[in-house]
Amino acid sequence: xxxxxxxxxLWKIYPVGPGVPALKGVNLLIAEGEYLAIMGPSGSGKxxxxxxxxxxxxxxxxxxxxxxxxxxxxxxxxxxxxxxxxIGFVFQSFNLIQQLTVVENIEIPLFYSGxxxxxxxPRSREMxxxxxxxxxxxxxxxxxxxxxxxxxxxxxxxANDPLILLADExxxxxxxxxxxxxxxxxxxxxxxxxxxxxxxxxTHVAVHAKRVIxxxxxxxxxxxxxxxxxxxx
Amino acid sequence: MKALHKINDILxxxxxxxxxxxxxxxxxxxxxxxxxxxxxxMLAINEGxxxxxxxxxxxxxxxxxxxxxxxxPQDDSKATGRSWGALNYGLTKRDVTRITGxxxxxxxxxxxxxxxxxxxxxxxxxxxxxxxxxxxxxxEIVRIKVQAGRFITSADMLRRxxxxxxxxxxxRSLFGYENPLGKTVRIGGEPFVIVGMLSRLPQALSGxxxxxxxxxxxxxxxxxxxxxxxxxEVRTGSRTYExxxxxxxxxxxxxxxxxxxxxxIIRSLLERNHDQEDYDVKVPLELIEQKKxxxxxxxxxxxxxxxxxxxxxxxxxMNIMLATVVERTREIGxxxxxxxxxxxxxxxxxxxxxxxxxxxxxxxxxAGISLPWLIRRYLEFPTETSVWTILLPFLMAVxxxxxxxxxxxxxxxxxxxxxxxxxx
Ligand SMILES: Nc1ncnc2c1ncn2[C@@H]1O[C@H](COP(=O)(O)OP(=O)(O)O)[C@@H](O)[C@H]1O
Ligand SMILES: [Mg+2]
Numbered sequence: 001x002x003x004x005x006x007x008x009x010l011w012k013i014y015p016v017g018p019g020v021p022a023l024k025g026v027n028l029l030i031a032e033g034e035y036l037a038i039m040g041p042s043g044s045g046k047x048x049x050x051x052x053x054x055x056x057x058x059x060x061x062x063x064x065x066x067x068x069x070x071x072x073x074x075x076x077x078x079x080x081x082x083x084x085x086x087i088g089f090v091f092q093s094f095n096l097i098q099q100l101t102v103v104e105n106i107e108i109p110l111f112y113s114g115x116x117x118x119x120x121x122p123r124s125r126e127m128x129x130x131x132x133x134x135x136x137x138x139x140x141x142x143x144x145x146x147x148x149x150x151x152x153x154x155x156x157x158x159a160n161d162p163l164i165l166l167a168d169e170x171x172x173x174x175x176x177x178x179x180x181x182x183x184x185x186x187x188x189x190x191x192x193x194x195x196x197x198x199x200x201x202x203t204h205v206a207v208h209a210k211r212v213i214x215x216x217x218x219x220x221x222x223x224x225x226x227x228x229x230x231x232x233x
Numbered sequence: 234m235k236a237l238h239k240i241n242d243i244l245x246x247x248x249x250x251x252x253x254x255x256x257x258x259x260x261x262x263x264x265x266x267x268x269x270x271x272x273x274x275m276l277a278i279n280e281g282x283x284x285x286x287x288x289x290x291x292x293x294x295x296x297x298x299x300x301x302x303x304x305x306p307q308d309d310s311k312a313t314g315r316s317w318g319a320l321n322y323g324l325t326k327r328d329v330t331r332i333t334g335x336x337x338x339x340x341x342x343x344x345x346x347x348x349x350x351x352x353x354x355x356x357x358x359x360x361x362x363x364x365x366x367x368x369x370x371x372x373e374i375v376r377i378k379v380q381a382g383r384f385i386t387s388a389d390m391l392r393r394x395x396x397x398x399x400x401x402x403x404x405r406s407l408f409g410y411e412n413p414l415g416k417t418v419r420i421g422g423e424p425f426v427i428v429g430m431l432s433r434l435p436q437a438l439s440g441x442x443x444x445x446x447x448x449x450x451x452x453x454x455x456x457x458x459x460x461x462x463x464x465x466e467v468r469t470g471s472r473t474y475e476x477x478x479x480x481x482x483x484x485x486x487x488x489x490x491x492x493x494x495x496x497x498i499i500r501s502l503l504e505r506n507h508d509q510e511d512y513d514v515k516v517p518l519e520l521i522e523q524k525k526x527x528x529x530x531x532x533x534x535x536x537x538x539x540x541x542x543x544x545x546x547x548x549x550x551m552n553i554m555l556a557t558v559v560e561r562t563r564e565i566g567x568x569x570x571x572x573x574x575x576x577x578x579x580x581x582x583x584x585x586x587x588x589x590x591x592x593x594x595x596x597x598x599x600a601g602i603s604l605p606w607l608i609r610r611y612l613e614f615p616t617e618t619s620v621w622t623i624l625l626p627f628l629m630a631v632x633x634x635x636x637x638x639x640x641x642x643x644x645x646x647x648x649x650x651x652x653x654x655x656x657x
Contacts, residue, residue, distance in 0.1 A: 056570060056654075076574070076575060077574050077576075080574040081574075083569075083570060084573075089570050095566075095654065099250065108568065112568070
């Protein structure tokens with residue numbers, strides 16, 4: 001399979017005080033179509049890693065290649081383009097814009113890629129249908145349940161058909177039942193060939209993935225198949 | 234094409250978020266509205282006053298120079314010109330010869346005016362009127378329009394005809410609504426036939442005072458014939474006479490340049506030959522130029538005052554936009570995460586600011602146009618709205634939006650996406 005993500009000795013040191021090293025030389029290869037969970041204790045650098053993968057931030061040192069292109073040191077404009085075209089981001093707190101309807105929220109990445117309104121609309125409706133919200137298109141986020149809101153966020157992340165779907169604790173704000181729904185959606189997306197990388201600290205979420213990485217103190221502690229997870233823990 | 238779509242979309246986006254905060258947007262736009270409205274009204278009033286002044290000055294004739302006799306300030310210790318209880322002052326025939334005898338270049342023609350007070354008598358009615366004896370060429374020099382009948386002619390002059398042209402208010406008091414043409418009226422005891430009628434006396438002849446509304450114009454030669462050389466004004470209620478040889482001398486110059494060159498020559502000629510200021514040299518062109526300069530200064534001042542009000546409006550907008558940026562930090566982070574470039578964020582907030590001021594500006598123009606109209610209609614004050622009195626405040630409003638929007642927009646765009654996303 002084609003290699004999609006390649007991290008080589010990646011460092012992230014936050015310029016706070018003497019410098020807070022959040023990532024200390026991470027090496028990671030991710031192929032197309034993988035379904036990866038990143039686990040680890042709080043403060044171990046999971047979000048930092050995901051933000052770097054999502055081109056929301058630049059590494060202090062090391063190289064990040066995405067789809068064969070070195071994206072470790074791009075200009076702000078180019079990074080925005082990469083985020084827009086190649087990355088789909090799902091947040092723990094949904095991050096929908098409250099004043100906009102479901103379809104309008106899904107249209108945001110299409111808007112920034114310069115798609116005309118005429119073409120945006122059918123695409124965002126298509127995405128809303130994909131996540132099972134065809135009857136909620138004109139609703140505003142406040143009128144939806146948490147699970148529904150997160151599904152809107154997933155639809156929005158996928159609107160521009162990105163290379164990877166990144167999710168930082170996507171079920172962190174959801175109850176067990178709705179978490180299951182969102183994970184079922186992820187599983188389905190994976191089965192259709194979507195590359196998914198998610199951060200979670202919950203084993204029952206991580207088991208959905210095919211590969212699990214454990215982070216500790218800014219480094220990858222272990223990298224294994226999901227079968228090795230002790231589901232009883 | 235793509236860029237065009239995007240501009241259109243960003244505009245809609247800006248309008249959309251303004252619609253979310255309707256009251257806040259309306260209040261912010263109100264500040265600009267008041268500013269724009271005020272500027273338009275102020276400029277319109279000033280333009281109106283200026284245009285009116287210019288019209289009156291132009292009516293005096295921009296190529297004319299008017300020299301008037303003026304009663305000098307009363308000073309009894311200086312007994313100059315006093316003889317037999319009469320006060321002599323003003324322009325003399327010698328002055329006319331000096332001025333028109335070749336020392337003033339590029340003069341086209343001139344005319345003298347002799348004005349005196351007489352009693353008019355008709356069918357039992359007695360009225361004190363002002364009699365103006367002058368040449369028929371005056372009609373061309375100061376643009377006299379006859380309302381009915383005709384003006385005095387050179388034939389009247391030659392034959393010293395007892396013909397007169399009468400002003401409308403006097404017609405009203407003497408004849409009511411009867412046709413006065415061809416009728417005879419006694420003026421200073423002499424019979425005169427009315428040959429024409431004027432709606433009112435031109436400004437060059439009436440001077441500033443309204444005394445001359447009841448006037449007749451007669452041929453200069455007839456005046457000399459019937460009433461003598463000297464123009465004598467009897468001051469009623471006082472025992473002194475006033476003697477004035479020439480009431481007015483009106484010069485018509487070849488062009489406006491000649492006017493400006495002639496004015497100082499005339500002034501110094503008169504200064505040398507008069508030991509008191511018993512004359513007044515009026516140069517409409519100079520007054521027009523002066524008026525223009527004055528108008529410009531007023532405009533600058535008004536625009537400055539108005540700019541202050543717009544500045545206050547601009548500060549209001551900047552304040553609101555800064556608050557908006559803080560309030561929407563999270564949204565900015567989300568948009569950045571989804572691919573918005575810094576420029577997209579700047580454009581979004583600028584459009585909001587400019588839309589606010591533009592809406593305020595457009596409504597301000599609407600009210601700003603009707604305000605001068607109302608002032609003209611109900612306060613009967615002349616106002617004038619031109620393209621620039623409307624365009625200038627509007628452009629000022631839009632620039633205020635741009636300028637006050639730039640800083641908040643830049644701040645929004647410079648936010649770090651991750652920090653913005655974490656904002657509560
Ligand atoms: N913006 C930041 N500035 C300074 N330190 C940060 C910042 N973000 C994260 N950190 C630090 O980096 C380390 C890793 O954080 P994070 O990646 O959020 O961990 P996790 O998501 O695994 O809980 C922590 O010690 C955290 O305090
Ligand atoms: Mg985290």
